[in-house]
Structure formats: C-alpha cells, structure tokens
Amino acid sequence: MDKVLACRDCKKEFKLSDDQQAWFKAQGFQEPKRCKACRDKRKAARPGGAGVAPQGVQNTRRANPPAQSQVRSVGGEKLFNE
Numbered sequence: 001m002d003k004v005l006a007c008r009d010c011k012k013e014f015k016l017s018d019d020q021q022a023w024f025k026a027q028g029f030q031e032p033k034r035c036k037a038c039r040d041k042r043k044a045a046r047p048g049g050a051g052v053a054p055q056g057v058q059n060t061r062r063a064n065p066p067a068q069s070q071v072r073s074v075g076g077e078k079l080f081n082e
Contacts, residue, residue, distance in 0.1 A: 007035040009042075 003016045014035040016024075024031055032039065 003031070005031065005033075007038050008033040009038040010035060 002018065003021065004013050005016055006013055012035060016031060021031070034042070
C-alpha cells in the first residue's frame with residue numbers, strides 16, 4: 001500500500017509507492033524525509049552540483065586536466081588517483 005508522507009522542507013505531501021518502499025528497504029535506507037523536488041534542490045546546492053562522491057572522496061579540478069581527478073583522504077594524508 002502506498003504511503004503518504006509530509007516533506008520536511010516544503011511540508012507538502014508526497015507518495016511513496018510499494019515499489020519505492022521495497023527499494024529503500026532492500027538498500028538499507030530509511031524512507032525519504034523530503035519530496036523529490038526538495039531532494040533534487042538539496043543535491044544541486046551541494047558543492048559540485050547534483051553528483052555525490054563516495055565518502056572520503058572529493059572531486060577536484062586542475063588547470064587543463066587530462067581527466068577528472070579524485071582526491072582520497074586517508075588518515076589525514078591525501079592520496080591522488082588519476
């Protein structure tokens with residue numbers, strides 16, 4: 001059965017379908033607290049736009065890079081992966 005939830009940010013109601021509920025549960029995620037529009041807005045406001053890098057990895061830009069570089073921080077020491 002679909003769930004009707006209230007968005008934490010805009011307070012509008014949004015539906016979470018049975019399939020969506022099953023997907024969140026299978027991934028080990030909590031149900032969303034924000035509607036899709038508010039989630040997308042928050043993602044776009046993050047540094048780097050809508051993409052999310054894995055924990056400990058930050059996208060960086062260099063002058064004339066051959067490809068996008070990533071910097072991984074391990075125990076305070078930065079390791080570069082290109």
